[in-house]
Amino acid sequence: MSITPKLLALACALSCAITLPGCGDRSATATQQPGTQAEDTALPKPDQPGGSITGMSSQPGPGEVPLTGEPPPPVVAEPADQVDLLNPETGLLPGSAPSPDPLQAGLPAEPTPQDAVAVIGDYYAAIDAGSYARAYALWSDGGRASKQTPQQFADGFADTAQVVATLGDPTREDAGAGQRYIQVPVGITATATDGSVRRYAGTYTLHRTVVDGATAEQRAWRIASADLREVKP
Template sequence: MISWVAPLLLLAAGPTGQAPAQVTSRSPIDRDAAAAVAVVRRYRALLAGHDEARAQRLWEPQARVAPRERRLTRFGAFTVGTPSRVEPGAGQRYVTVPIIVKSKLRDGTATRRGAVVLHRVAAEIDGATPAQKRWRIREVRIGD
């Protein structure tokens, strides 16, 4: 059984070991992905500030986080990587933002790669509320 002592702040590293690229582009899709990344960073900052109530409001109302993922991310000690491109689907938008969590265990340090999946309703959908058009966290997945 793994026993968690305290998280460490992880240096940013992408899948190739290099620092994640900044999300900077003039295309609307890249700006849209950048907005999703901003939600993940805000989530991390709120958790780091022990403001779990406000952090929870960044989640979709029906979304649930597994206890293991909650434990790994609640300290705010995860690095945010470069997002996927925004995926369209029947009036919906999805984007996946990779994260790296590094925690200090009693028996050493563990690094886990994961992803935050965000969702929103497409801006052009009639009748969608402003809240539905904002990026919300749908799921956090963290591997072993």
């Protein structure tokens, strides 16, 4: 059957109505190619490498939890940090107790060289007062270092009416194995019951013990020996 011009025009109109390719304006139905501006506007772009998810930092700082792995260990204070915590008044860390004061703890203070000089002063003060037992006890080992009994010691001053001692400065303290020694120079003026006067000069050596467990008596200065010579006018 032959197609008349009228039928051909009708077929073309129907095909254009259903947007068949090749009919009408091509710009209205053109397919967008990848990378065009229209696609860029419609679809979101992925984040660049190294970005973050859920709003968390991709490089956590101190105290933050990384995206993978365990939380970082707690910060440990360095010794320098502890210095900042010291109490400026006590020099101690919070909660620390100060070391006990030896005097407040009931511990005896360590004798000094001047304490040794005082022992010799007490010794002659006791003799001058007739307190021979007191003077005898100032020798080491309970008086036995005098190499006399208490009675022999007292009898040695039977004819002494008065005694005056002049004390010099102590010499340097010497240390031994758990022992301490010191010398005290003296000048003695002794007046007898008959009125005669005799003078002596020399040194007293004093001793004390410093070992652990020593008693207060053993730690105190006591007379160990004497080296006295009469001074002739």
